[in-house]
Every structure is written in structure tokens, then in C-alpha cells.
Amino acid sequence: MTINNVTPPPGRVSELQKRPDAHAARVYDYFIGGENGLEADRAAGAWIHMQAPDLLAAMQANRAFLSRAVRWLARQGVDQFIDIGSGFPVSPNTHEIALSAAPSGSVVYCDLDPAVGQRTRALIADKEGAAFVLGDIRSPEELLAQPAVRALINSGRPVACVLAAVLHFVPESADPAGITAVLREALPRGSYLVVSHIAGDIPWSDRNDEETLSRAFEDMYPRTREQVADFFGDFEFVAPGVVPATQWHPAEEITEAEAGLAIYGGVARKL
Numbered sequence: 001m002t003i004n005n006v007t008p009p010p011g012r013v014s015e016l017q018k019r020p021d022a023h024a025a026r027v028y029d030y031f032i033g034g035e036n037g038l039e040a041d042r043a044a045g046a047w048i049h050m051q052a053p054d055l056l057a058a059m060q061a062n063r064a065f066l067s068r069a070v071r072w073l074a075r076q077g078v079d080q081f082i083d084i085g086s087g088f089p090v091s092p093n094t095h096e097i098a099l100s101a102a103p104s105g106s107v108v109y110c111d112l113d114p115a116v117g118q119r120t121r122a123l124i125a126d127k128e129g130a131a132f133v134l135g136d137i138r139s140p141e142e143l144l145a146q147p148a149v150r151a152l153i154n155s156g157r158p159v160a161c162v163l164a165a166v167l168h169f170v171p172e173s174a175d176p177a178g179i180t181a182v183l184r185e186a187l188p189r190g191s192y193l194v195v196s197h198i199a200g201d202i203p204w205s206d207r208n209d210e211e212t213l214s215r216a217f218e219d220m221y222p223r224t225r226e227q228v229a230d231f232f233g234d235f236e237f238v239a240p241g242v243v244p245a246t247q248w249h250p251a252e253e254i255t256e257a258e259a260g261l262a263i264y265g266g267v268a269r270k271l
């Protein structure tokens with residue numbers, strides 16, 4: 001796995017810390033090598049990188065997992081994808097991987113952030129087979145009722161529902177188990193569910209500042225491996241099941257530190 005080099009923008013370290021104008025989705029975009037962020041996002045990202053380097057590595061591991069999972073699914077012949085909580089577009093995006101394998105396939109992106117929608121729609125404007133819908137995973141029935149999503153589901157053919165680094169923004173009070181059950185139920189037989197999720201039961205190494213981590217996780221709900229596995233219900237896991245994301249079908253040898261990054265990934269199939 002290659003960790004992108006993140007170059008802090010100019011400014012004293014003490015000034016980088018407090019950037020209320022930074023935006024979580026754009027800081028993530030900066031972490032994974034995107035160019036959708038502003039100076040404030042790069043500053044906040046650089047601060048987090050200095051204080052909690054494994055958080056940056058975990059986000060990059062998440063994005064690499066997402067690409068490997070979509071590539072693996074495309075190799076199984078899956079050509080329909082719903083990517084919920086898709087984030088700002090950063091290449092290789094789901095549609096780039098999926099539609100290059102199957103040019104007549106379909107990819108529907110969904111995010112609740114209108115700024116993500118604007119960027120994604122601009123990118124896919126002339127891409128046959130790719131669409132974006134604004135939606136909230138906490139209202140899965142509404143999301144499934146959107147015409148672009150309904151068209152995939154109603155095709156009767158397998159669909160991959162991708163929930164990469166989004167369920168950890170959903171608190172228990174919003175019933176993530178119920179949400180994933182609604183999504184699983186709607187998918188045609190032979191469909192797949194892809195989930196990545198910040199781990200609550202993998203310790204962060206000492207090189208990460210605890211306060212920075214807890215601030216970064218203020219609006220996040222890390223979960224255990226068992227809780228993440230439960231999101232797949234009775235779907236059949238693709239080996240090796242739910243594992244630290246770096247360990248899911250790694251493309252190259254991974255180091256011990258990478259193997260222990262606190263983010264899970266898994267893929268399972270509806271029988």
C-alpha cells in the first residue's frame with residue numbers, strides 16, 4: 001500500500017490546529033489525494049496527519065479497499081453499483097473502475113452533501129451509465145425510491161451496494177442495523193454488500209495523539225468487528241470476511257503496521 005505524501009500548507013503548527021472553517025468530507029478528500037479541498041481543509045488535514053498519522057493511513061487504506069472491492073466485483077461480472085456516501089470524487093472513482101470493465105454498466109452515486117453532488121455531477125456529466133442522487137442513508141426507503149436507484153434494483157440483476165466509510169457516521173439512535181436490513185432486503189438475489197467502517201476494537205498505536213483522535217471521532221461511531229459483520233445479515237461472506245481493510249484481497253504485501261490499521265472492510269453476497 002502506498003501512503004500518499006501529504007505536504008502541510010505554510011503556517012505555524014499552532015495555527016493549523018484550529019480551523020473551524022475546515023469541512024470533514026473535504027479533509028478526507030485531502031487525505032486520499034483529492035483536490036476538492038480549500039486551504040482550511042489542507043491545514044486541518046495536515047494537523048491531523050502530524051498528530052495522528054495512522055488516521056491518515058486508515059483513510060487511505062479505506063479508499064484502496066474500496067477500489068479493490070469494486071475491481072473484484074467487476075471481475076465477478078457485477079456491472080451495477082449503488083455507492084452511498086460516495087464523497088467528493090477522487091480517481092479512481094467507482095464509475096471509472098466499473099464502467100471500464102463493463103461500459104454498458106450503471107453506477108449511481110449518493111451522498112447527503114450538496115457540494116459532493118455538485119462536484120460529482122460535473123465530473124460525470126458526459127458519462128453514460130453514471131448518475132448522482134442526493135440522499136440520506138438514514139432514510140433508506142426514500143433513497144431506494146429515487147428513480148435512478150429504483151431502475152437498478154428493478155432490473156432483477158445483481159447490484160453491488162457500496163457503503164464505504166459511511167456507516168460510522170450513523171449513530172445507534174438512527175438504527176444502522178435497520179438501515180442495512182432495508183437495503184439488503186431491496187437488493188436482487190446475487191447482489192453484494194460492501195462495507196468499510198472505523199474499528200472500535202483495534203487499538204491505535206502510541207504514535208497517535210489521543211485527543212486528536214477523539215476530536216476526529218466526535219461525529220463518528222467506531223464499531224467492533226462483530227457489529228460490522230452484523231450489517232451483512234444473512235449474506236454469505238466473500239473470504240476472508242470482515243477484516244482490517246488492508247487485509248482484504250491485498251494487491252501487494254502489507255506491513256505489520258498497515259495490517260493493524262483500525263478500519264474494517266468486508267464484502268458479502270445475497271444468496
Ligand SMILES: C[S@@+](CC[C@H](N)C(=O)[O-])C[C@H]1O[C@@H](n2cnc3c(N)ncnc32)[C@H](O)[C@@H]1O
Pocket residue numbers: 025028062063066084085086087088110111112113116135136137138163164165166169
Ligand atoms: C469519509 S467519506 C467516504 C467517501 C467514500 N465512500 C470513500 O470511502 O472513499 C463519507 C461520506 O459520507 C457522506 N455521508 C455522511 N453521512 C451520510 C448520510 N447519512 N447519508 C449519505 N451520505 C452520508 C459524507 O457526506 C461523505 O461524503
